[in-house]
Amino acid sequence: MLDKTITWLTDPTHWAGPNGIPVRLFEHIAISSVSLLIALAIALPIGLYIGHTGRRTAFAVNSANLWRALPSLAVIAIVLPITSSIDPEFGFKVYPTVVAMVVLAVPPILVNAYAGLAGVDRDILEAARGQGMSERQVLSRAELPLAVPVIATGIRSAAIQVVATATLGAVFGFGGLGRYLVNGISQNDTGQIMGGVVLVALLVIVTELLIVLIQRLATPRGLLLATTASAAQSPG
Amino acid sequence: MLDFGWMADHLDDLLYRTIQHIWLAGIAVGIGFVISFALAVLAVRRRATYGPILAVSDILYTIPSLALFAALVSVTGITLLTVEIPLVMYTLVIFVRNIATGFDSVPADVLEAANGLGYTGRQRLWRVEVPLAVPLIVAGLRLAVVSTLGLVTVTSILGDSFGGLGFFILQGYSRSFPTELYFGAVPSIVLAVAFDVLLSRVQRRATPWARPLMGTTV
Numbered sequence: 001m002l003d004k005t006i007t008w009l010t011d012p013t014h015w016a017g018p019n020g021i022p023v024r025l026f027e028h029i030a031i032s033s034v035s036l037l038i039a040l041a042i043a044l045p046i047g048l049y050i051g052h053t054g055r056r057t058a059f060a061v062n063s064a065n066l067w068r069a070l071p072s073l074a075v076i077a078i079v080l081p082i083t084s085s086i087d088p089e090f091g092f093k094v095y096p097t098v099v100a101m102v103v104l105a106v107p108p109i110l111v112n113a114y115a116g117l118a119g120v121d122r123d124i125l126e127a128a129r130g131q132g133m134s135e136r137q138v139l140s141r142a143e144l145p146l147a148v149p150v151i152a153t154g155i156r157s158a159a160i161q162v163v164a165t166a167t168l169g170a171v172f173g174f175g176g177l178g179r180y181l182v183n184g185i186s187q188n189d190t191g192q193i194m195g196g197v198v199l200v201a202l203l204v205i206v207t208e209l210l211i212v213l214i215q216r217l218a219t220p221r222g223l224l225l226a227t228t229a230s231a232a233q234s235p236g
Numbered sequence: 237m238l239d240f241g242w243m244a245d246h247l248d249d250l251l252y253r254t255i256q257h258i259w260l261a262g263i264a265v266g267i268g269f270v271i272s273f274a275l276a277v278l279a280v281r282r283r284a285t286y287g288p289i290l291a292v293s294d295i296l297y298t299i300p301s302l303a304l305f306a307a308l309v310s311v312t313g314i315t316l317l318t319v320e321i322p323l324v325m326y327t328l329v330i331f332v333r334n335i336a337t338g339f340d341s342v343p344a345d346v347l348e349a350a351n352g353l354g355y356t357g358r359q360r361l362w363r364v365e366v367p368l369a370v371p372l373i374v375a376g377l378r379l380a381v382v383s384t385l386g387l388v389t390v391t392s393i394l395g396d397s398f399g400g401l402g403f404f405i406l407q408g409y410s411r412s413f414p415t416e417l418y419f420g421a422v423p424s425i426v427l428a429v430a431f432d433v434l435l436s437r438v439q440r441r442a443t444p445w446a447r448p449l450m451g452t453t454v
Contacts, residue, residue, distance in 0.1 A: 178300075185394075205298075208298070
């Protein structure tokens with residue numbers, strides 16, 4: 001099985017043309033990024049708003065959890081006939097998968113944005129207000145930086161789920177790396193299946209590393225110091 | 237756009253596929269729960285295994301379901317095993333974490349009191365730790381059931397003998413017949429949401445002291 005995988009992955013014909021690995025990889029990254037950005041644009045403002053104000057929290061968190069119950073394959077299937085009747089090209093190939101991935105990514109981002117802000121010590125906010133900060137400054141200078149780790153965890157989990165699940169788009173009109181899995185099953189081609197599995201796994205790992213890096217950069221130095229303090233005390 | 241006559245003619249198929257859907261998910265949740273329970277007890281009893289057990293189950297979760305089903309076809313063929321192994325694996329992540337956290341949430345002085353009363357390790361587990369971990373176990377059950385119900389639709393790529401309601405989704409798609417597509421997609425969503433609502437009721441019963449909002453972070 002391993003040699004079939006390597007043979008498939010190293011075959012130069014699999015690296016060229018419209019079904020080549022670079023094209024499928026690009027499609028996969030593109031649809032994952034677009035879906036994640038749309039989900040961020042929807043979920044972050046709502047999550048931050050309810051986390052900061054404490055308003056409508058039950059409604060927002062409960063409906064986010066209900067969204068989580070929606071099976072991605074069924075969401076793609078439901079959207080497909082509607083969007084493809086509007087736009088036969090993109091409505092068939094792209095929009096259904098994007099919609100399903102947005103549905104998948106919104107709950108973890110929203111719930112963690114809310115939980116991140118709600119978890120910030122109220123005394124710290126009082127102190128910030130006492131220093132004469134406006135509500136906007138309290139949010140941007142005290143609440144948000146302290147909530148970064150929890151918010152980033154939500155985004156990370158959303159991103160990984162999206163990269164992994166976007167493969168389902170290939171069951172329908174979308175390409176991406178899932179195309180190798182679907183074609184491999186129907187053609188009974190082990191090398192192609194395993195090659196696809198390896199590529200998706202690599203992409204998931206790279207995504208995870210990238211987000212951990214961004215998370216590191218976005219976390220205030222004080223919080224990072226607090227978590228690495230014990231390691232820093234080593235001799236030398 | 238929808239052919240209601242066709243739907244009316246296929247109600248018995250719908251019933252069959254719905255039962256298959258619940259059955260395929262039920263096997264996975266049942267087996268996954270038993271394995272996870274054992275792993276969680278091990279992780280809590282032998283602290284050194286706690287980190288590795290959680291890490292391995294986390295890695296399993298990042299493997300796309302489609303990839304796992306596809307990869308297994310070359311090992312176990314198109315059989316019930318190929319359907320259930322991935323489904324069980326995905327439930328492990330949810331269950332192990334929740335059950336282990338549940339055991340961890342039992343206060344140390346409660347455990348000491350149990351020891352002081354002369355409970356053996358086994359008695360303490362069943363009479364003290366498990367009952368106190370019930371809320372988190374039920375929360376895990378809800379997540380596991382709902383996510384497994386969603387994944388069952390994906391097993392339709394393995395052929396007509398599996399897939400539950402996903403069968404109609406794939407058939408409807410390959411025949412360009414939206415009626416059949418919706419005949420699978422809408423009930424599979426209804427099924428997942430229905431179980432989610434049902435188990436959230438159970439969850440509330442199990443934690444009468446908790447506000448329904450908490451414990452929702454990933």
